[in-house]
Amino acid sequence: MTGAVEVPDRSADVLLTDGSTVHLRQITPADAPAIVAMHSRFSERTRYLRYFSPYPRIPERDLARFVTVDHHDREAFVVTSGDRILAVGRYERLGPAAPEAEVAFVVEDAHQGRGIGSVLLEHLAEAARQEGIAGFVAEVLPTNGAMLRVFADFGYQVQRQYADGVVHLTFPIAPTEQSLAVQRRREQRTEARSIARLLAPRAVAVYGASTTGQGVGAALLGHLRDGGYTGTVVPVHPTAGTVAGLPAYPSAAGVGAPVDLALVAVAPDATPGVLADAAAAGAHGLVVVSAGFAEAGPAGERAQHDLVRAAHDAGMRVVGPNCLGIANTDPTVRLNATLAPRLPAPGRVGLFSQSGVFGVELLAEADRRGLGLSSFVSAGNRADVSGNDLLQYWRDDPRTDVILLYLETFGNPHKFARLTREIGRTKPIVALAAPPVEPGGSVEPAGSVEPAGSVKPAGSGEPAGSGEPAGSGEPAGSTDPVGVVGPDAAAVTALFARSGVVRVETVAELLDAGVLLANQPLPAGRRIGIVGNSSALTRLAATACRSRGLVVARGYPADVGPQATAHEFGDAVADAAVHPGVDALVVVFAPPLPGQFPDQDADFVTALTSVALAGDRPTVATYLAGRLPPGVPSYPSVEEAVRALARVVEYAQWRRRPPGELPELPGIAEEAGRSAIAAGGPGMTAALLRAYGIEVTPSGLAGTADEAAGVAGRLGYPAVLKSARPGLRHRLDLGAVRLGVADERALRSAYAELAAGFGPEVLVQPMVPAGVACVVETVVDPAFGSVVGFGLGGVATELLGDRAWRAAPLTDRDAAGLIEEPRLAPLLHGYRGADQVDRAALVDLLLRVGRLVDDHPEVRTLRLNPVLARPDGLTVLHAEATLRPAALRPDTGPRRL
Numbered sequence: 001m002t003g004a005v006e007v008p009d010r011s012a013d014v015l016l017t018d019g020s021t022v023h024l025r026q027i028t029p030a031d032a033p034a035i036v037a038m039h040s041r042f043s044e045r046t047r048y049l050r051y052f053s054p055y056p057r058i059p060e061r062d063l064a065r066f067v068t069v070d071h072h073d074r075e076a077f078v079v080t081s082g083d084r085i086l087a088v089g090r091y092e093r094l095g096p097a098a099p100e101a102e103v104a105f106v107v108e109d110a111h112q113g114r115g116i117g118s119v120l121l122e123h124l125a126e127a128a129r130q131e132g133i134a135g136f137v138a139e140v141l142p143t144n145g146a147m148l149r150v151f152a153d154f155g156y157q158v159q160r161q162y163a164d165g166v167v168h169l170t171f172p173i174a175p176t177e178q179s180l181a182v183q184r185r186r187e188q189r190t191e192a193r194s195i196a197r198l199l200a201p202r203a204v205a206v207y208g209a210s211t212t213g214q215g216v217g218a219a220l221l222g223h224l225r226d227g228g229y230t231g232t233v234v235p236v237h238p239t240a241g242t243v244a245g246l247p248a249y250p251s252a253a254g255v256g257a258p259v260d261l262a263l264v265a266v267a268p269d270a271t272p273g274v275l276a277d278a279a280a281a282g283a284h285g286l287v288v289v290s291a292g293f294a295e296a297g298p299a300g301e302r303a304q305h306d307l308v309r310a311a312h313d314a315g316m317r318v319v320g321p322n323c324l325g326i327a328n329t330d331p332t333v334r335l336n337a338t339l340a341p342r343l344p345a346p347g348r349v350g351l352f353s354q355s356g357v358f359g360v361e362l363l364a365e366a367d368r369r370g371l372g373l374s375s376f377v378s379a380g381n382r383a384d385v386s387g388n389d390l391l392q393y394w395r396d397d398p399r400t401d402v403i404l405l406y407l408e409t410f411g412n413p414h415k416f417a418r419l420t421r422e423i424g425r426t427k428p429i430v431a432l433a434a435p436p437v438e439p440g441g442s443v444e445p446a447g448s449v450e451p452a453g454s455v456k457p458a459g460s461g462e463p464a465g466s467g468e469p470a471g472s473g474e475p476a477g478s479t480d481p482v483g484v485v486g487p488d489a490a491a492v493t494a495l496f497a498r499s500g501v502v503r504v505e506t507v508a509e510l511l512d513a514g515v516l517l518a519n520q521p522l523p524a525g526r527r528i529g530i531v532g533n534s535s536a537l538t539r540l541a542a543t544a545c546r547s548r549g550l551v552v553a554r555g556y557p558a559d560v561g562p563q564a565t566a567h568e569f570g571d572a573v574a575d576a577a578v579h580p581g582v583d584a585l586v587v588v589f590a591p592p593l594p595g596q597f598p599d600q601d602a603d604f605v606t607a608l609t610s611v612a613l614a615g616d617r618p619t620v621a622t623y624l625a626g627r628l629p630p631g632v633p634s635y636p637s638v639e640e641a642v643r644a645l646a647r648v649v650e651y652a653q654w655r656r657r658p659p660g661e662l663p664e665l666p667g668i669a670e671e672a673g674r675s676a677i678a679a680g681g682p683g684m685t686a687a688l689l690r691a692y693g694i695e696v697t698p699s700g701l702a703g704t705a706d707e708a709a710g711v712a713g714r715l716g717y718p719a720v721l722k723s724a725r726p727g728l729r730h731r732l733d734l735g736a737v738r739l740g741v742a743d744e745r746a747l748r749s750a751y752a753e754l755a756a757g758f759g760p761e762v763l764v765q766p767m768v769p770a771g772v773a774c775v776v777e778t779v780v781d782p783a784f785g786s787v788v789g790f791g792l793g794g795v796a797t798e799l800l801g802d803r804a805w806r807a808a809p810l811t812d813r814d815a816a817g818l819i820e821e822p823r824l825a826p827l828l829h830g831y832r833g834a835d836q837v838d839r840a841a842l843v844d845l846l847l848r849v850g851r852l853v854d855d856h857p858e859v860r861t862l863r864l865n866p867v868l869a870r871p872d873g874l875t876v877l878h879a880e881a882t883l884r885p886a887a888l889r890p891d892t893g894p895r896r897l
Helices: 029-041 044-051 060-067 116-130 145-152 177-199 216-226 268-280 298-313 356-369 387-396 413-423 489-498 507-519 535-547 566-578 601-614 638-656 670-679 684-691 705-715 744-758 795-800 812-820 825-829 839-855
Strands: 012-015 021-026 074-081 084-093 100-107 135-140 159-163 166-172 203-207 232-236 261-264 285-288 317-319 325-328 335-338 346-353 373-378 402-407 429-433 501-504 527-532 584-589 619-623 700-702 719-723 737-741 762-766 772-781 785-792 804-807 859-870 873-876 879-883
Touching: 012 177, 021 116, 021 298, 029 060, 029 074, 029 084, 044 100, 074 116, 084 116, 100 116, 116 135, 116 145, 135 145, 145 166, 177 285, 177 317, 177 325, 177 373, 177 387, 203 216, 203 268, 216 232, 216 261, 216 335, 261 268, 268 285, 268 298, 285 298, 298 317, 346 356, 346 387, 346 507, 356 373, 356 402, 356 507, 373 387, 387 402, 387 413, 402 507, 413 785, 429 507, 489 501, 489 638, 489 804, 501 507, 501 638, 507 638, 527 535, 527 566, 535 584, 535 638, 566 584, 566 601, 584 601, 584 638, 601 619, 619 638, 670 684, 670 839, 684 879, 700 705, 705 719, 705 744, 705 762, 719 744, 737 744, 744 762, 772 825, 772 839, 785 795, 785 812, 785 825, 785 839, 804 812, 812 825, 812 839, 839 859, 839 873
Parallel strands: 100 135, 203 232, 203 261, 261 285, 285 317, 346 373, 346 402, 402 429, 429 501, 527 584, 584 619
Antiparallel strands: 012 021, 021 074, 074 084, 084 100, 135 166, 159 166, 325 335, 325 373, 700 762, 719 737, 719 762, 772 785, 772 859, 785 804, 859 873, 859 879
């Protein structure tokens, strides 16, 4: 009996060019009536351009074929808004096992020009690739300019032929750099547009505001009204005629004017009705401050899922639930749709907070420090709108120069890393990332990742020239990557820095860096001029600079003494500001003795402020005589001032470096890698690596002397024998390894010794030339997705965690930096007379590993240990991988929310 064929789920919520959402899914026979209804709404021109004839109605035979597909040779998607189908697209293979398929789609007239065609083409191409189709063909009438542009603008190499009055198009559908770039530009525009609509509504409906003025809804309404919002405020109340002095309505849909945004402060069970009313009023988005959703347990999680599903069906985006709200300080908008009664002044900083509690603190502290904001979003449970969406919006927002983020989770870490690397080149990003909470409830240091089933380093050392199995004997998804560890807190901070993000540890540090970046230029180097009127404070500043890796400029610190006048103090600061050997200034001032210069306090402030606001070098100050005016980054202690400056110096240094490139790597077969993972089995790891041009020295598992002799006879002598017990394969020091076994007689003797001491199972491998033992490994980090680590092998290096890390995929600069960063890297350059290893071969290996885990996010860990690096190349002696049952969505493929 033949079982039912499993239908792949290819559904997705997607954003259109106007920032609204629609749902894309596979067609079903039940869609027949809706397809007929959509067809009836087509204009005669649309029917003619699609079907090359008037085609006034769909015959039953054609309709049945339209809505019935096998999801392999024939696939079709519909795009829906609520219960209405707006568009349909399909491909049909040109013949059994043919590598090409014909593609076609049509969009209802009222919804043309919203980017639906390009979304359909992306998803059809992805589905076709999964079914082994390599190219599309299409036939388009010459007068159908819009359809021709969809194909021409897609980023593929489209070939055209004109025959019989029709334009024949053919093009491969494998992703290219150009097609990915086009797709990401569209993604950025749609996501930015969706946020822009939330932050600049023409009218806001408030659900849940009481007539008593008490409660969350009333607070939202009051803050919106009192903040000077320039649009229309619409209180929605079932019975009251007025709320808080404003005309109230029983339904936003009954206002008679467009309502763009809905603020929701009602119980979770009331949100479906609110959503339906807001959708009927034409709202673009919901800001749900109500709690009781996913954070409250499984029932709340289901309610949250249903809320987002219904909102997307209605074309809306959701901020929250369980959030603080959103704000826009633009004088033309003045939107305070938050639970914070007061917003900071308008400014150039965009602020995102996942936590509502932290959001309140952030807004209050930013206001206290005079840090002006352009806009603010608190995402709460982050059911829909996320930090990545805000990065896409702030990327091109002319009112935002600096981005501050408080993050608790990373929904799409790979995308976060890509966006920050791109945006950080022009706009500084400062992030406070909370430590991830593991399933067991324990909190790990931010960035530490421990794969399931792995253990802490077992002290595995590897002698040069010894052999190691190539993954044979390791089942697919093995959970025995002995010694695999993730980046520690310092390494994660470095990962953030290399992605263009200034990582901080506290709210105070987040704003310390934000104030400096928002008000001062970037430093050109690390040389710091220190000026003060206290020898103790200037010495303290010098010590703090050196401890942070900064260089105290020659001739500094400059101590003008406690008796210095404001003029003398100002001259010293001004001299430092133009000194050719100074890149940034640290100014420290302690008030004179009581009664000295009582009328000159303002003069000291003026002297410092004139330099800080007019100079081209960043200035930080510790001014203990009072407050400095906005624009001058002032800190209560010298250490805090230097800490903020050091982080900005590191960021400026990263920005000056060339970004590096993703080089072409010959010999990569991504599809073969996918097949290796799907096949699984003992040889999965070796087959996957082979698909990426990485060969692993062969090996075999043996349980008797005869089996060991048979493996060695097949692989060749001299051979290596190792105990197959986990954790012992590297332990020459414990006697678990036998090197240079010359012949069968020696092999049987070596086997007997190993079996007696460590058990009968051994691994047999041919001997390879000696080299410097290295380790290449990958893990999944909660902030960056797959990251690649490199270090030298040995017990001591594993114990000390001497690893360098970079986010995948690796650029050429990333890979080169990885092999230079470990403390033992000089061993690769030749140490005490040794020859230098082939570092180009190591770079190539790292690039291939980075590409592998980038292409296959289901690879949870990958470990190559040891890799023997030599002057003439390298040898990978052992490799093992673990898989995750459900991989995070990679930052590739068709666009989706």
